[in-house]
Amino acid sequence: MNRFSGLGFMAPLLVLMVIAFNAPIVYMLGLGFWDKGQGFTVTPYKSLLETPVYLHVLANTMRISLVATIASILIGYPLAHWMRGLTGYAKIIVVALVVLPFWVSTLVRTYAWIVLLGTSGLLNRALQGLGLTDAPVSFLYNEFGVMIGMANVLLPFLVLPLYAAMVRIDDRLLHAAASLGASPRTIFWRIYFPLTLPALTAGALLVFMLSLGFYITPAILGGGRVPMISNLLDTLINQIPSWGQASAISTILLLVTLLIFAAYRRMDQRASAR
Structure with missing residues (x-):
């Protein structure tokens, strides 16, 4: 009886989840196997395999998502490690800056990159002012711009769980390894990195899965040229x-x-x- 005592409290939420989330997904997936005129059909799947453009878009999405995930790892891991070493107000300020993007609309953050990377943006003006380029560099409306925007939006999803895992590492383990003669490189690769690897893997998986369904950033920064x-x-x-x-x-x-x-x-x- 204790096992079912809380069912009455959870039932409204379960019904809401089924009606508002699960049922639409099942209906949407079922449309690929049912046609009003033909009944059961697998024609959409045959068309998917016979039309190269669909497979190309799928492969392109996987590749861009993978690159954006790798970029998030290369930026996010050192950032989380640096945040772990901060103390006092510096740690509070940096954590707040990492969380701050969650309070800003994705649409606003995406348009901000146009201001920075556009042909008349701040970066191109700086490059031309320094004499490094004679003409504006095309940072936007290509895969490069899309990857930058996606990495920027998804970076906090990697940094925050990674930082939470890093602060739980007992410094006494690192000090003990150092007292036994281990070099900083050995301490990092044999102790520190393995302890953070589960959080890094989970964060990277989350970033990759979110990248697969991105719409606003590719639509704006890709300019319709990045399928x-x-x-x-x-x-x-x-x-x-x-x-x-x-x-x-x-x-x-x-x-x-x-x-x-x-x-x-x-x-x-x-x-x-x-």
């Missing part, structure tokens, strides 16, 4: 429309995400067993 899954789905749903094809692409994307997450869970379980 990604979210932009393709917008075209299939709002312009053509082709709900069956959009459902098939969404299903493939969902399966890819679940496979990546399953691989991560498998690796995490093996690491915990050791």
